[in-house]
Amino acid sequence: xxxxxxxxxxxxxxxxxxxxxxxxxxxxxxxxxxxxxxxxxxxxxxxxxxxxxxxxxxxxxxxxxxxxxxxxxxxxxxxxxxxxxxxxxxxxxxxxxxxxxxxxxxxxxxxxxxxxxxxxxxxxxxxxxxxxxxxxxxxxxxxxxxxxxxxxxxxxxxxxxxxxxxxxxxxxxxxxxxxxx
Amino acid sequence: xxxxxxxxxxxxxxxxxxxxxxxxxxxxxxxxxxxxxxxxxxxxxxxxxxxxxxxxxxxxxxxxxxxxxxxxxxxxxxxxxxxxxxxxxxxxxxxxxxxxxxxxxxxxxxxxxxxxxxxxxxxxxxxxxxxxxxxxxxxxxxxxxxxxxxxxxxxxxxxxxxxxxxxxxxxxxxxxxxxxxxxxxxxxxxxxxxxxxxxxxxxxxxxxxxxxxxxxxxxxxxxxxxxxxxxxxxxxxxxxxxxxxxxxxxxxxxxxxxxxxxxxxxxxxxxxxxxxxxxxxxxxxxxxxxxxxxxxxxxxxxxxxxxxxxxxxxxxxxxxxx
Numbered sequence: 001x002x003x004x005x006x007x008x009x010x011x012x013x014x015x016x017x018x019x020x021x022x023x024x025x026x027x028x029x030x031x032x033x034x035x036x037x038x039x040x041x042x043x044x045x046x047x048x049x050x051x052x053x054x055x056x057x058x059x060x061x062x063x064x065x066x067x068x069x070x071x072x073x074x075x076x077x078x079x080x081x082x083x084x085x086x087x088x089x090x091x092x093x094x095x096x097x098x099x100x101x102x103x104x105x106x107x108x109x110x111x112x113x114x115x116x117x118x119x120x121x122x123x124x125x126x127x128x129x130x131x132x133x134x135x136x137x138x139x140x141x142x143x144x145x146x147x148x149x150x151x152x153x154x155x156x157x158x159x160x161x162x163x164x165x166x167x168x169x170x171x172x173x174x175x176x177x178x179x180x181x
Numbered sequence: 182x183x184x185x186x187x188x189x190x191x192x193x194x195x196x197x198x199x200x201x202x203x204x205x206x207x208x209x210x211x212x213x214x215x216x217x218x219x220x221x222x223x224x225x226x227x228x229x230x231x232x233x234x235x236x237x238x239x240x241x242x243x244x245x246x247x248x249x250x251x252x253x254x255x256x257x258x259x260x261x262x263x264x265x266x267x268x269x270x271x272x273x274x275x276x277x278x279x280x281x282x283x284x285x286x287x288x289x290x291x292x293x294x295x296x297x298x299x300x301x302x303x304x305x306x307x308x309x310x311x312x313x314x315x316x317x318x319x320x321x322x323x324x325x326x327x328x329x330x331x332x333x334x335x336x337x338x339x340x341x342x343x344x345x346x347x348x349x350x351x352x353x354x355x356x357x358x359x360x361x362x363x364x365x366x367x368x369x370x371x372x373x374x375x376x377x378x379x380x381x382x383x384x385x386x387x388x389x390x391x392x393x394x395x396x397x398x399x400x401x402x403x404x405x406x407x408x409x410x411x412x413x414x415x416x417x418x419x420x421x422x423x424x425x426x427x428x429x430x431x432x433x434x435x436x437x438x439x440x441x442x443x444x445x446x447x448x449x450x451x452x453x454x455x456x457x458x459x460x461x462x463x464x465x466x467x468x469x470x471x472x473x474x475x476x477x478x479x480x481x482x483x484x485x486x487x488x489x490x491x492x493x494x495x496x497x498x499x500x501x502x503x
Binding site: 034037060064071072074075076078079083 | 257260292293296297299300301303304306307310311313314315322325326329330332333336353
């Protein structure tokens with residue numbers, strides 16, 4: 001099979017189309033004037049990234065994306081928004097002063113990432129049928145717990161430290177309140 | 182296999198799953214009407230359809246379809262209209278990967294079926310959140326907040342107890358888990374089964390975890406402003422959720438299609454018996470338990486269910502290593 005940019009396969013066309021959906025919903029997240037709508041567009045964005053993972057045969061990663069980001073994180077966002085303030089209709093305070101610096105930082109970060117990834121992988125062609133076993137739960141588990149077990153454990157210690165830190169911070173406030181009362 | 186028969190088979194599987202999705206929740210709903218009535222010394226529906234009111238829910242459906250679909254003037258129209266679909270469709274997707282019998286009696290044998298089912302069920306909880314916010318009604322928003330707080334607390338024990346079974350079987354594929362199943366898994370995974378089923382009830386907001394829709398406090402929570410077909414879709418989502426939860430509990434903790442006799446031929450029957458027995462327990466709990474308060478709910482999740490789930494996980498690990 002010859003590879004080229006000019007004769008895309010169905011998979012590549014689907015990948016680009018879903019990529020456009022991701023990009024569009026990502027832009028909407030930062031441009032819509034309604035906070036809850038932004039969170040819901042973020043859901044679309046996360047969901048289409050999961051579809052991209054699926055197209056790249058990273059099945060486990062795709063479901064983790066759905067479970068953690070589309071499920072848990074968006075629920076947390078919506079909960080936080082509704083608990084504080086989430087009026088129906090546009091929120092004027094969203095016109096932040098830092099819009100132009102934020103745009104520059106965002107474009108710069110995106111440009112860096114795109115350059116790096118294009119430089120690194122521009123001659124790598126990936127065969128979806130050959131890659132299927134690589135993205136399965138078994139393959140990923142084997143990789144993670146055979147060759148990458150030390151970084152994995154270090155990460156879990158880091159998360160545990162963050163968890164303990166969060167508890168300490170939230171309890172400290174309560175102790176002083178009780179002392180004052 | 183030629184591609185025509187492949188497409189035929191896929192189409193047939195989708196049709197069968199869809200029919201099951203439309204019919205079984207209605208059967209559970211009818212069972213709820215009748216079981217609740219008899220537990221309370223009533224008869225329940227007796228007229229519609231003739232024999233013991235079997236067509237009551239069909240009649241209800243026709244009634245809902247005829248009603249006007251009202252969208253409140255202050256509501257966020259598009260989110261309001263999309264919410265029932267977000268609540269309902271994930272359960273249909275989850276149903277596709279759950280095996281009802283040995284061999285190929287499953288919609289799709291997904292390598293990560295368990296993960297898939299739990300992930301899409303996590304999406305379903307966005308339905309009530311979207312409904313509650315977009316209704317522009319204080320009671321609806323309160324209901325949505327309550328359901329979000331509840332869902333965040335109960336997602337963790339549910340996942341942990343499901344992980345325990347996946348660890349025992351060494352696979353995340355639901356047919357694979359049933360392939361590795363032995364009868365002694367029932368006592369071994371008993372605690373996990375309790376945690377999973379209880380946390381699942383809380384995710385579905387069924388009594389005694391129905392604080393988000395507590396009718397005596399906040400009318401009907403996030404669904405207060407809904408009428409007609411959209412309201413019916415939310416109800417259908419609730420019953421479809423019961424079906425999916427009972428099927429998953431059956432597959433993970435009760436051995437699915439395994440049974441004392443003839444489980445190779447009549448596996449689907451064993452699955453059905455166990456699922457409906459669990460659905461009966463869901464209804465029974467609704468009739469017999471009072472509603473938990475918000476603090477009781479959180480306390481129960483964090484101080485009872487999560488430690489139990491972690492204990493089950495440790496037990497599974499120890500037995501597996503031995």
